[in-house]
Amino acid sequence: MRRVLAAISLLLAATTANADRPTVYRLEIVLDPPTGSIEVRGEVGVTLSTVGPRVLPLRLHEGFEVRRVSLDGQPLEVTTVPAEATRLQPATQLVKIHLPATVEDPEIQLQVEYGGHLNRLPQFGTPAAEGEDRFLDDTIDAERVELAWYSAWYLQLGDFGQTFEADLLVALPKGWTLVGLGEPSPPTQSGSRTRVRWSAKAIQDLVLIASPDFEVVRVQQDDGTVEIYSSRLPRPFVKRQAEEIRTALELFEQTLGRAEGTSATVRLVYSPRKAGQGGYSRAPLIVASEGVVLDGLAEGEVTSMLGGLAHEAAHFWWHFGVGQGDWMNETFAEYFARFAVERILGEERPLARAQRAVSRLPDDAPPLAEVPADNSGDGYTIRYFKGSLMLDALRTALGDEAFFALCREFYLAFRGRRIGTREFHSFWQPRLGEHAALLDLWLDSPGAVPASTGPKAEL
Ligand SMILES: [Zn+2]
Numbered sequence: 001m002r003r004v005l006a007a008i009s010l011l012l013a014a015t016t017a018n019a020d021r022p023t024v025y026r027l028e029i030v031l032d033p034p035t036g037s038i039e040v041r042g043e044v045g046v047t048l049s050t051v052g053p054r055v056l057p058l059r060l061h062e063g064f065e066v067r068r069v070s071l072d073g074q075p076l077e078v079t080t081v082p083a084e085a086t087r088l089q090p091a092t093q094l095v096k097i098h099l100p101a102t103v104e105d106p107e108i109q110l111q112v113e114y115g116g117h118l119n120r121l122p123q124f125g126t127p128a129a130e131g132e133d134r135f136l137d138d139t140i141d142a143e144r145v146e147l148a149w150y151s152a153w154y155l156q157l158g159d160f161g162q163t164f165e166a167d168l169l170v171a172l173p174k175g176w177t178l179v180g181l182g183e184p185s186p187p188t189q190s191g192s193r194t195r196v197r198w199s200a201k202a203i204q205d206l207v208l209i210a211s212p213d214f215e216v217v218r219v220q221q222d223d224g225t226v227e228i229y230s231s232r233l234p235r236p237f238v239k240r241q242a243e244e245i246r247t248a249l250e251l252f253e254q255t256l257g258r259a260e261g262t263s264a265t266v267r268l269v270y271s272p273r274k275a276g277q278g279g280y281s282r283a284p285l286i287v288a289s290e291g292v293v294l295d296g297l298a299e300g301e302v303t304s305m306l307g308g309l310a311h312e313a314a315h316f317w318w319h320f321g322v323g324q325g326d327w328m329n330e331t332f333a334e335y336f337a338r339f340a341v342e343r344i345l346g347e348e349r350p351l352a353r354a355q356r357a358v359s360r361l362p363d364d365a366p367p368l369a370e371v372p373a374d375n376s377g378d379g380y381t382i383r384y385f386k387g388s389l390m391l392d393a394l395r396t397a398l399g400d401e402a403f404f405a406l407c408r409e410f411y412l413a414f415r416g417r418r419i420g421t422r423e424f425h426s427f428w429q430p431r432l433g434e435h436a437a438l439l440d441l442w443l444d445s446p447g448a449v450p451a452s453t454g455p456k457a458e459l
Contacts, residue, residue: 018049020056022157023107024165025206031172033210036140038064038147039115044155045164048099048106056097059083059156064116069097071110076100087376090134091119092152110155118151125275125292137276137289144272145172145210148280148287154206161322161418163202170208171195177214179229179269181207181285202260204319205282209269221246223253223264230270230290237297241268241305245286248310248340252317255336256408259283259316260415268309281312281333283319288312306345311337317411325420326373331387332407338388351392354385355449361386363447369421389449390442394428397435406431 027042046056060066062082069076077098085091097110121136122128129135138151147153149160170178171193178184182200189195198208213231219242226242226249245268252259263284270290279288286309296302314336321328338350358381365378368387372379395403410427425443429436441450 022164026167029170041113053101058095062091062093063119066114068113147208149205178210225265228268231272244306281315283316286312310340322418327383330383334384335388335391357381361448369443
């Protein structure tokens, strides 16, 4: 394991140290959902890793045209090249900004102007997506706007997971309701448009979701508010969701302390999609697919969404694993979701599904310490479920009090940082006492549940 971890830590060092980073996005955005067009102008703040004449590479949606980039009023040369399509970013181009020799300060503010249309790729899980290998849930159309990291609708720099500030002034047709990250100013009307400002500090993404049909349900509890945005979900269901998610957040807060980046209002947005990829979480915002829930309700399968929602809510705390260490985010989020289901819904065997899936892993499925940050193949089962079973084995060995105290200490020690499996190991290993061997066994064993981890893990 040591050799593997050394390689991982080198990789991490290479990707995180001395990289160019975004610091702030101050953008004016004009959205025209009926035609699918977007026009963006404003400033992007960047901390450069090195100054002098060089190329600054940024990612941007492949269907957009860069109209202008300038620095201190001086237009800069910009070249664009296609970027390789990935599962998470299927439609991206590389925008190369040629910085002049006169740049001496690593803190720069680029003035940018770009726009166009999002490429129409099929939405994941819809009939149109069958047989295709590129999907995109982000869209600007007459029914909804959904914009996040996946479409690269804003100029992106470096890996996902860096934090920055945002101040977005968004114009869209009158009657539309917009949800973003951070806090909104009251909307203003001018002509046929509504303008809303969303400002945020220390966020990792620019998310905008809008619909002409959003209804908002607010649930106020002792230490915060939950707002749920949906267009077609039955109200009693939405209200119960809001109460359950609030209870889960309280449970997590009691266990781990307050999450960095959360405010008094947590927003859950059911994007009015037909299907799409699973939900995602950007504290204090959770985005889920309304169509998937409606289908579940229609078939009588869904009574509570707590499992999935609590997973996304738990990501408010668990999001600091990077690169190969991304499994930690999913493992902790999933285990805390199961913990919420156990405590709030009284489910007796919340890990039954995880145990079934892990028991079917092939003998050569990669161990947690090596599993790539990818849900394809056995990735999902290993990263979400096998990791959960590992945490459950540690909880069983240590007892609830000691286990959750260590989770809290782990969170407090690493929040705001970017860590890999090596840091996870060096935190937990010395604190496990007589159970230390259990950790290596779980981290390093390929395949299903390691053979000698005791009776509980084999349930
Ligand atoms: Zn997750």
